[in-house]
Amino acid sequence: MMHQKTQDDLSKYVMCDRCNSLYRKVKLPAGKRARCKKCGAILYRYDPAYLDRAFALALSGIIFFVLANLFPLIHVGLWGKEHTLTLFSAISVLEEGGFYIVAIGVTLLVLVIPLLVIVDYAVLILLLKLGKRPEMARRLLVSLSHLIPWSMVDIFTVSVLIALVKLSGKVTIHFGVAFWALVIYAGIDLYLTRARRIGTLWEIYERRYHVQ
Template sequence: MVACPTCDTLHRLSDVPQGTKARCRRCHAVLMTPRAGAMTQIIMLSATALVLMVAAVAFPFLDLSAAGLAQHSSVIDTITAFSDGLLLPLSFAVAALIVVLPTVRLCAVIYAIAPMAIGYRPARGAEAAFRLAQNLRPWAMAEIFVVGVVVALVKIAGMASVALGPAFWAFIALVLVTTLKDTFMCKLTVWKTLEERRNS
C-alpha cells in the first residue's frame, strides 16, 4: 500500500510501465514515474554533484576590492568566519548545512542505487542509506546558501568591486545538477526496486 504524499489516500500499486505515470485517484498527484535508465542518470548526476562540491570548497569563491583594499574569500573562509567565541556553533551549522549534509546525501544516494543501476542486488543497508538521503533533503541547504550570496552581492555591488571565483560557478552548477537529479528520482520507484531486487 502506498499513501499519496498530497492527500494521504491509500493505493495498491501494480506494475507501472516505464514512461508512464501513476496518479492519485482522488487528487491526481503523481505517485510514480518510472523512466528508462533513470537510475544511471541519478548516479551520474550525483557523482557530478560530488565533484562540483569538491570544486566549490577548494577554489576561490569571491574577490572583493574597494578603496584599494582587496579581500579574497572561499567557502572555508565563510565557515570559519564565525569560529570565535560564542559564534562557534554557527560555524558548525554552516559547515553542516552547505557542505557536510549535501555531501552525505549524495553519497547515500550513490550507495543505495549504484549496485542496482549495474544489475546487482542492493548493497547491505541500501534501504537505510536511501532513507537517510530522503530525510536529509530539507537540511541540505547549498541552494539556500547560493541565494543568500546572490542577495548579498546585489546589496554590496554599489560599494565594492566584486569578482566571482570558480567556486561560485561550481556552486551554481551544483544546485542545478542536484535539482535535475531530484527531478529524475522517483522515490516510490526506488523503494519498489529496492524491495524487488532484495527479494529476488
C-alpha cells in the same frame, strides 16, 4: 475487506504524500507518471533510465562539490583591496567572531550533510546496480531519507546571490570559478533530493533484491 489483505497486497498500494488519498498502483509505460486525482501531486513514475542518470549525476556532483570548495566563490574589491570568499573562509569568520552555533549549523547544512547525501546516493546506486549487499542498501536508503530534509546547498546558493544584491554599488564583485561549480552542484543536489520521491528508490530496491 482491507483487514484481510496480506503484506504482499499492501505493496500494490500507494498513498499520496500531499493529501493522503489511497491508490492501487498500475503499470505505467516508460516515461509516464501517475498523478493524484484529488490534488495533482505525482504519485510515482516509471523511469527506466533513472538509476544510470542519477549515478552519473552523483559522480559529477562529487567533482563539482570539490571544485566549489577548493576555489574562491566571489572576489570583492574596495578601494584597491580585494578579498575572496570561499565556503571555508565564510565559516571560519563566523567561528572567529564567536558564533560557534551558527558556524556549526552552516557547516552541517551546506558542507557535511549535502556531501553525505551525494556519497550515500553514489554508493547506494552502485549497490542497486550490482544487486549486492541488500542490508547495506537498506541502511543507506534509511539514512538518505533522514538526511535529505537537512541538505540546503540550493538555499545557500540563492543566499549568496541575495548577499551580492545587498552589496551591489558598495563594492566591486567578480564571480570566481567555484561559484559556477556551486550553481551546478546545487542543481545536481536539487535533482537528486527533490525531483524524485524517496519511494522511487525503495521500489527499485524491492525489485532488485526481490524483497516481499
